[in-house]
Every structure is written in C-alpha cells, then in structure tokens.
Amino acid sequence: MDTLAIEGGKLLQGTVRVHGAKNAALPIMAATLLADGECILEDVPDLKDIDVMMEILSSLGAVTTRSDAIVTVDATTIHQHLVQDEMMRKMRSSIFLMGPLLSKFGQVRISKPGGCTIGTRPIDFHLKGMKALGAEIIEANGYVECRAKRLQGNHIYLDYPSVGATENLMMAAALAEGTTIIGNAAREPEIVDLANFLRSMGASISGAGEDTIVIEGVDTLQPVNYRIIPDRIVAGTLVLAVAATGGDVELQNVRPQHLGVVLTKLREAGVEIRTYMDRILIRRRRPLTAIDRIQTAPYPGFPTDLQAPFMAVLTLAKGTSVISETVFEERFKHVSELQRMGANIKVDLRTAFVQGVSKLTGASVAATDLRAGAALVIAGLAAEGTTIVEQVHHIDRGYQQIEQVLQSLGASIQRTYRKW
Numbered sequence: 417m418d419t420l421a422i423e424g425g426k427l428l429q430g431t432v433r434v435h436g437a438k439n440a441a442l443p444i445m446a447a448t449l450l451a452d453g454e455c456i457l458e459d460v461p462d463l464k465d466i467d468v469m470m471e472i473l474s475s476l477g478a479v480t481t482r483s484d485a486i487v488t489v490d491a492t493t494i495h496q497h498l499v500q501d502e503m504m505r506k507m508r509s510s511i512f513l514m515g516p517l518l519s520k521f522g523q524v525r526i527s528k529p530g531g532c533t534i535g536t537r538p539i540d541f542h543l544k545g546m547k548a549l550g551a552e553i554i555e556a557n558g559y560v561e562c563r564a565k566r567l568q569g570n571h572i573y574l575d576y577p578s579v580g581a582t583e584n585l586m587m588a589a590a591l592a593e594g595t596t597i598i599g600n601a602a603r604e605p606e607i608v609d610l611a612n613f614l615r616s617m618g619a620s621i622s623g624a625g626e627d628t629i630v631i632e633g634v635d636t637l638q639p640v641n642y643r644i645i646p647d648r649i650v651a652g653t654l655v656l657a658v659a660a661t662g663g664d665v666e667l668q669n670v671r672p673q674h675l676g677v678v679l680t681k682l683r684e685a686g687v688e689i690r691t692y693m694d695r696i697l698i699r700r701r702r703p704l705t706a707i708d709r710i711q712t713a714p715y716p717g718f719p720t721d722l723q724a725p726f727m728a729v730l731t732l733a734k735g736t737s738v739i740s741e742t743v744f745e746e747r748f749k750h751v752s753e754l755q756r757m758g759a760n761i762k763v764d765l766r767t768a769f770v771q772g773v774s775k776l777t778g779a780s781v782a783a784t785d786l787r788a789g790a791a792l793v794i795a796g797l798a799a800e801g802t803t804i805v806e807q808v809h810h811i812d813r814g815y816q817q818i819e820q821v822l823q824s825l826g827a828s829i830q831r832t833y834r835k836w
C-alpha cells in the first residue's frame with residue numbers, strides 16, 4: 417500500500433511527454449484476439465490495468481510480451497474462453513474480452529467486471545447488443561456465457577452512448593456476417609482509435625466518432641503494428657495541476673482537439689493556454705476565477721474523468737463554481753477528502769457547489785478511485801504544508817509514475833513503499 421507525500425506550494429515548470437492512452441490501449445489489446453498472428457502495439461503505458469489485460473490474455477493462451485512501451489500479442493494459441501472471476505473483478509476493461517472471444521471463437525464465459533466504484537456500472541447494453549447480434553446468453557452462478565456459431569449483423573440502438581458497449585459491439589461486429597449499425601454510439605477519441613486499429617487489420621468500419629457506426633463484417637483480420645493515441649485524461653490532469661499551482665509547462669505528445677471543452681473552461685477560469693498540433697503550453701499567473709457551470713456529458717461534452725481533478729482546481733477559484741455529474745451516480749467521493757484540506761463544497765444530489773477558498777492546507781487523505789486520487793494530488797500540490805495521499809494503487813491504474821512526472825516539473829512529491 418504505497419502513499420504519496422506532497423509538499424505543496426511549488427510552481428510547476430518545464431516540459432513533459434504524455435504517455436499513450438489507457439482507455440484506448442485496453443480495448444485495442446483485447447481486439448488483438450481478432451487477428452490471425454502477432455500484433456505489435458506502440459506507446460502502451462506502463463500501468464496496472466495494462467498488466468491485468470496482459471495477464472488475462474496470457475491466461476487465455478495468447479503469447480504476450482512487453483519491452484518498454486511496446487506490447488506484442490499473438491492470439492493464435494488461444495485455447496481458453498473463460499475469464500476467471502478473480503481477473504474480471506480487477507478492472508472494468510475485462511469486459512472487452514467478451515466481444516472478441518465471442519466473435520472469433522464462438523463462445524465466451526465471463527463474470528461481472530470490476531473497476532472504479534463510481535456507480536453501479538451494469539453491462540446490460542453489452543449483453544443486449546450481443547443478443548441482437550445473435551448470441552445465446554446464459555446467466556448462472558455469477559457467470560455469463562455467450563455462444564454463437566457466427567454472429568449476424570443487426571441494427572443496434574444504445575439507450576445511452578456507452579463507451580465500453582460501443583467498443584465491445586464494434587469488436588464483435590468486425591467478424592460478424594453482414595452489416596451492423598450501432599445507433600447512438602459513443603463518440604470518444606478512444607472509439608475512433610479502436611476503429612482505426614480494426615480498420616488497419618482489414619475491418620470495414622465507417623462513422624466512428626459520429627453517432628452512427630456502420631460495420632460490414634469480414635471473414636478474417638490481419639495482425640498489424642499500431643501506435644496508441646496520447647492519453648487525453650492524463651494530459652488534462654497535468655494541465656489542471658499547472659492551473660492549480662501556477663507556473664509554466666509544455667505538454668508534448670498531446671492532441672489538443674481531444675480536450676476542447678476542458679481547455680475552454682480553463683481559459684474562462686483565467687489560465688493561459690496555447691495549443692499547437694501536438695503540444696499544449698499552459699501558464700497561470702493570475703488568480704483563478706470561478707466557473708458558472710460544468711456539466712459532465714459523453715464526448716464532446718465535458719469528460720467525467722476530469723470532473724474530480726477540475727473540482728480540485730476550482731476549490732481555489734474566486735467565487736462559486738457549479739459542477740454537475742451526469743454520467744456516473746457516485747462520482748463525488750473526492751469531495752469529503754477535499755473538505756479535509758479546507759475546501760468549501762456543498763453537494764446537492766449530483767451537483768456540487770464549490771465556493772473558492774484562499775488556500776488549501778495539507779492533510780492526510782485517501783484516493784477512493786483513480787480520478788479522485790488525481791484530484792487529491794492536484795490539491796496537495798497547491799496546498800500549504802504536507803499532504804499524504806493514501807490508496808495510491810488507484811492512481812497507478814491510470815498515471816504512469818505520477819510522482820516522477822511531477823518531480824520533473826519541480827513538484828515536491830515522494831512515494832513511500834509499504835509492504836501492507
């Protein structure tokens with residue numbers, strides 16, 4: 417159980433490269449199962465969730481290797497279609513095995529996935545979609561078994577533009593017979609990245625990034641080399657850290673267009689931001705001002721994954737900011753921890769009213785989930801005194817060596833390794 421000790425009050429300065437996107441790499445790693453041969457993935461971040469995905473792929477019989485940021489997966493030796501409950505529970509992305517195993521091997525047995533505890537997070541859209549593609553679904557003893565000789569294309573409408581369901585169904589439909597149309601599809605950049613990966617393997621997919629995706633099933637897919645897109649949530653977190661502490665930072669390997677609304681809101685709060693093709697310059701010299709309203713929504717709306725980190729920044733903005741969380745019903749767990757540091761936040765159902773304070777003070781706080789943890793790190797960097805962040809394993813799911821990245825920008829942050 418590691419902890420982070422942060423001595424707040426240092427300006428952040430320097431240049432840092434953003435690593436590849438966890439939420440793009442995970443479905444793409446699962447999609448390698450669809451190919452007949454070895455896929456080579458570049459810029460795969462070194463994160464806990466990626467380790468778990470490699471562990472699952474190996475347990476199914478695939479051959480996986482990692483050398484720095486390059487991961488290879490050869491699925492030709494897969495002999496197992498059951499993902500053990502213990503592995504399913506380790507992360508939400510274990511659900512991505514469902515589509516590829518079912519489509520390629522005609523069967524899959526999984527249990528309910530784990531992941532950040534930010535809401536109920538059912539998998540009903542995934543199951544309804546697989547059923548529409550012709551799968552027989554049997555639920556018993558905590559496991560879900562799906563079978564189909566060959567999936568058949570169909571018209572699927574998602575009741576909500578679920579990122580994971582859109583991805584799972586795209587992977588399943590890639591090898592189905594006939595045409596699949598996914599209506600009300602999610603439009604996140606990670607959906608486009610997965611579609612680009614599948615297309616490079618020979619899949620026929622159009623409309624990714626729009627709300628209707630059309631997939632013409634093909635008989636086989638080829639192994640490929642593919643580079644994962646930069647992580648927009650890590651980039652956004654670093655931008656927010658600079659907004660909170662002040663300073664002057666250049667982010668490299670970013671796609672500023674993926675952070676549209678986040679950068680707009682930060683400019684409203686008084687942060688200076690310049691964007692280039694694959695770089696962002698952030699500078700904050702003036703005091704922060706409150707923001708009328710932030711409401712999380714599916715892309716291109718405000719990303720729920722940056723709601724907690726943005727709230728940490730707004731605790732220090734002059735005036736009252738209003739933040740509504742519409743995507744997940746329990747994603748305000750950071751509020752009570754920020755309050756320990758002196759933040760003035762009131763929550764009414766799914767809306768938080770953040771009255772800016774002149775300073776936060778260091779305290780002992782615990783990360784309850786990945787992005788709540790990132791919010792506490794940001795608050796700690798800006799606070800007066802020492803902040804101890806417990807439960808760092810949540811943060812390690814999504815940020816590669818967070819303390820080293822922040823140290824390179826001048827932060828005083830140390831990790832303490834504890835055996836238990």
Ligand SMILES: CC(=O)N[C@H]1[C@@H](OP(=O)(O)OP(=O)(O)OC[C@H]2O[C@@H](n3ccc(=O)[nH]c3=O)[C@H](O)[C@@H]2O)O[C@H](CO)[C@@H](O)[C@@H]1O
Nearest residue numbers: 439509537538539540541542576578579580581721743744
């Ligand atoms: C690995 C990954 O990419 N994770 C991201 C993905 O999670 P994930 O794919 O789990 O998120 P979804 O877009 O599916 O969830 C959005 C909403 O739909 C609900 N829902 C979803 C599926 C379903 O079958 N039934 C259902 O009711 C969820 O409970 C939630 O309220 O998108 C989220 C929303 O941008 C992000 O916060 C996560 O970081």
Ligand SMILES: C=C(OP(=O)(O)O)C(=O)O
Nearest residue numbers: 508509531532721786787
């Ligand atoms: C919620 C997240 O991850 P997951 O969907 O893997 O739980 C996240 O990346 O913020």
